[in-house]
Amino acid sequence: MVTGEREEREHLQMEAVLLRAADVLxxxxxxxAVMGGLASAAVGRARHTHDVDLFVSNEDADSGLxxxxxxxxxxxxxxxxxxxxxxxxxxxxxxxxxxxxxxxxDEEMRRRRRPIDVRDRELPAIPPEDLVVIxxxxxxxxxxxxxxxxxxxxxxxxxxxxxxxxxxRVNPGRVASLLLYARASGCDVPEEQLRELLAAAGxx
Numbered sequence: 001m002v003t004g005e006r007e008e009r010e011h012l013q014m015e016a017v018l019l020r021a022a023d024v025l026x027x028x029x030x031x032x033a034v035m036g037g038l039a040s041a042a043v044g045r046a047r048h049t050h051d052v053d054l055f056v057s058n059e060d061a062d063s064g065l066x067x068x069x070x071x072x073x074x075x076x077x078x079x080x081x082x083x084x085x086x087x088x089x090x091x092x093x094x095x096x097x098x099x100x101x102x103x104x105x106d107e108e109m110r111r112r113r114r115p116i117d118v119r120d121r122e123l124p125a126i127p128p129e130d131l132v133v134i135x136x137x138x139x140x141x142x143x144x145x146x147x148x149x150x151x152x153x154x155x156x157x158x159x160x161x162x163x164x165x166x167x168x169r170v171n172p173g174r175v176a177s178l179l180l181y182a183r184a185s186g187c188d189v190p191e192e193q194l195r196e197l198l199a200a201a202g203x204x
Contacts, residue, residue, distance in 0.1 A: 013089070014052055019118060021088075025064055025067065028063065030060045031060070031124075032105075033105060034052075034123055034124065034125040035055045035096065035125070036051070037145075038116075039053075039116065040149040043153055044131075044149055044150075045152035050092070051094055052092070052094065055099070061095060068093070073086040074087040074088075083097070101133075101170045103167075103170060109130055112130075112163070113125060113127060114128065128153050129159055130167055136150055136177075147178065151181070155182070161193040165196050172197040172200035173202075175197055176198045
């Protein structure tokens with residue numbers, strides 16, 4: 001099987017598992033947001049990803065994992081600080097309750113979720129502004145996709161930069177470096193919020 005066909009098959013499997021996991025969480029009343037590669041592909045650039053990432057609150061992580069377990073997923077408490085995992089066949093679902101930099105699924109993020117279309121069904125996804133911040137903080141030498149995922153979200157536009165700058169206060173220098181790169185690459189990044197973050201990082 002050629003690579004393109006294999007990736008398409010894997011993507012369809014991930015979508016099916018995402019919808020299954022969403023059904024479980026919806027049934028027990030747990031709020032969540034799609035994040036990671038699937039969210040990046042929906043609001044930024046299309047790219048292949050190997051798993052499903054769902055953001056939940058710290059308070060809902062245990063009950064969410066239990067609900068998935070009772071629904072037939074194989075589950076594990078991978079790291080009590082930030083991550084649980086659930087598996088349906090070969091597809092992995094990351095149940096994330098604290099992202100890089102101490103970012104959590106708080107009430108403001110919950111209110112600002114945006115719908116994405118998955119097989120003609122709307123699912124709540126992380127706000128693109130928070131996705132940019134998380135990608136900027138998670139970027140490392142061995143994961144350059146995070147940097148370019150974030151740039152694609154910025155390039156797509158329709159961002160609330162006041163909100164983005166406020167959320168970026170967890171690490172203003174890191175996010176400012178991404179926004180400066182994006183602006184130098186021709187993206188329409190407002191100077192006011194860029195200066196705000198540079199100043200907060202002690203760089204102005």
